[in-house]
Amino acid sequence: MLRITGGKVYDPANNINGEVRDVCISDGRIVSQVEGGRTIDATGMVIFPGGVDVHTHVAGAALNFARAMIPEDHRRAAAFVHSPNRRTGLGGATPTTFATGYLYAGMGWTTVNEAAVPILTAKHTHEELRDTPIVDKTCCVLMANNEIVLDLLEAGELERAAHVVAWQIWAAKAYGVKAVNPGGVEAWKWGKNAGALSDPIEGYHKVTPAKIISSLARIVDDLHLPHPLHLHCNNLGAPGNFNTTLETMRVLEGNRAHMAHLQYHAYGGDDWDTIRSESAAIADYFNNHSNLTTDAGAILFGNTVTITADGPWQHLLYKLTGHKWGNLDVENETGCGIVPYTYRPNNLVNAVQWAVGLELLLLINDPWRVSLTTDHPNGAAFWRYPEIIQLLMDAEFRREQLKKLPAKARKRIVLPDLNRQYTLSEIAIITSAGPARTLGLSQKGHLGVGADADVAIYNENPDIARMFAYPRYVIKGGEIVVEEGEIRHTVPGRGFVVQPTYDTQIENYLRPLFQQYYTMSFDNYPVEMERIAGAEVRELS
């Protein structure tokens, strides 16, 4: 039992905006009253619901491949010395699993969504998530280049495809469906890409990226999944791609969708020399279409490593930069590319990217529909979120930073004209209440009675980046895990899984396909329930 008293509470989901009031906790949940137990005096502090990350890459085959590729980065990384209440590990661009839990909790985040899980290696992802302490986890399974699904779309069998998708979600013990560069990753297996939404993809006659997107969005809605289709659009990172993004959003009319890391999809221009921001056009369309949610995918200057299922894009990035390049093909399902990368303020393209991420956050007028992310580790490591919060809350600081950009870049962006400053309540929305709603996690992102007792308590501080980087207390599931900015106690996190209904006969259809095309037996393919730590299954109607 715990009572937090004297702090200013920011709980936008319950219309509480900086009121001084008590927060009471019992048995891991928020309650209206407690008798006895510890009291935390939070006078002079602000109280937020625990942060929720709607799009991050913290576990699985691709990230683990990236870890092996960048030992030079690890040497610069923060070291976690083991102690009786903390395991050893390293921070950096690709923190180890235990360090990931400590770093997220250490800045007040308590729930994360691992955004890209191939079914074939989902066991691996869940093993890493099991070793990621404190935070609760959901994950999205990669589907837009799955050949069984694509073959069914080619044959026009949408209903059967829906059963296959439902079966696969449950096989991977996932929470949502992710689509990455629909059709493009499949084409990459022949060294090609899919750029135009209405052209058939390599190896198929009828299936186009547009068809994959609209079919999957419809299937996800028909299955009543709590989280809409999680979509990484075609042509990521390419100058002029905002047209593809607008076209994609039009294809999605009538269905829900979450547009992942929108920053990478909002560029104008024809090539790297003429690249410019088109965030205004994207935000304008987005503001008028409430079926869509998004996350920023903002970048910050510095070293990181880019990891995406978008194999063809990563090959291009390798050719552009001459950096190391890793590629993984996942049989019949998806692929992945990895390239270490440095974002530089004096580079025109990077400067435009930096501005576009912030512009989208400032131009999208409904904070409930845009979440704070860096597409970790692609834009920057997640532990740099406080720097973005500072940029959003302080227009003066933003103007200072703008001076570092090349003059050429300042003409290609709209950021210098934007004076909006986020309020604390809006920060609570884009870091917690909004992403929790987008993920359909009703017990997260707020401090109403019955909610999970995930609470972050920050010392009020004019230095905003510092304030959000070092919370005074973090409470996860009613337990105090961070005190005075230090991990004091670790608790295991939970894993949220959905179980959509499907016709069990679908296994008779899938089994022979597996014998033919896969190198793993059908019975070994699904993830066993025992592998999910702290599993909480949500059945769907």
Add this chain to the structure above:
Amino acid sequence: LGEVKNRADLIIYWGGNPAECHPRHFTKYTLTQKGKYVPNGRKDRTMILVDIRETPSAKAADIFLQIRPSKDFEVLTTLRALVKSQPVNPETVVETGLTVEQLQDFADRMKRARFGVLFFGMGLSMTRGKHMNSAAILTLAAELNAFTKFVTMPMRGHGNVTGSDMVMRWTTSYPFGINLSRGYPRFNPGEYSTVDVLIRGDNDAALILGADPGATMPQPAIDHLSRIPTVVLDPKVTHTSRLARVHITTAATGISAPGTVYRMDEVPLPLRPALRSPYPTDEEILRRICEAVARKPPWMPGTNGLKLRVK
């Protein structure tokens, strides 16, 4: 490996002998399987073997290229040049044991392939040049992607070595050669690799799991293992268990103990035991050792009444 099964029309093995070392590789993944885009199986695929001697794998190959020992790096570099249509000096090429014509044909085949794959074994990665050879073959594969689809993969073996790699990576960032003596992971192959630590005699105890260094490591390393308290967990008597202070017999993973094994392409596979064993699993023994250690007072200052003395 699934993509190789379904798509690869050019399969190259370099410095490895899969017929004897990975006997299921040809039949399960690479050569004889009928794939989605190679419907005729073996007929749709070409196999090239590069090695320093004619191993039994050569019988399976369409083309066998015998190169002189320690010339892998030179051959790979020549191929990189030929792929990019750069001139090469025929006199230096001859020293590798192959002719320019042979290598030109090899390069052309790689560029013509729809989906090519390079598998490389320890004959490449553990001979003269070592990691430089691996880097050269990885670069060749990367550069071939400017022309067609090309991938490469090391032929790993020795039980679940890939699985060990994976777990080390997500817990410490590094695959092997890790030193935790400062309380956080440090990595330096050549300094912290097991063989180097043993030869220097840095460690004063050893716990050995799923390996038999007594059979494979150099004598000074083995001598050190027999000097210090060495504990071996193994289902069988091994060279190492004979010199160890303690040998705990365990159930054999995959036969009588469950678990997860990572295939060489990093795909996890569940193991379901077929038999029961009277012996405990590795996991249970380690858990009990951890519990016993946890009952001891912690060594860290501040946690057991000890204080760090700071001047």
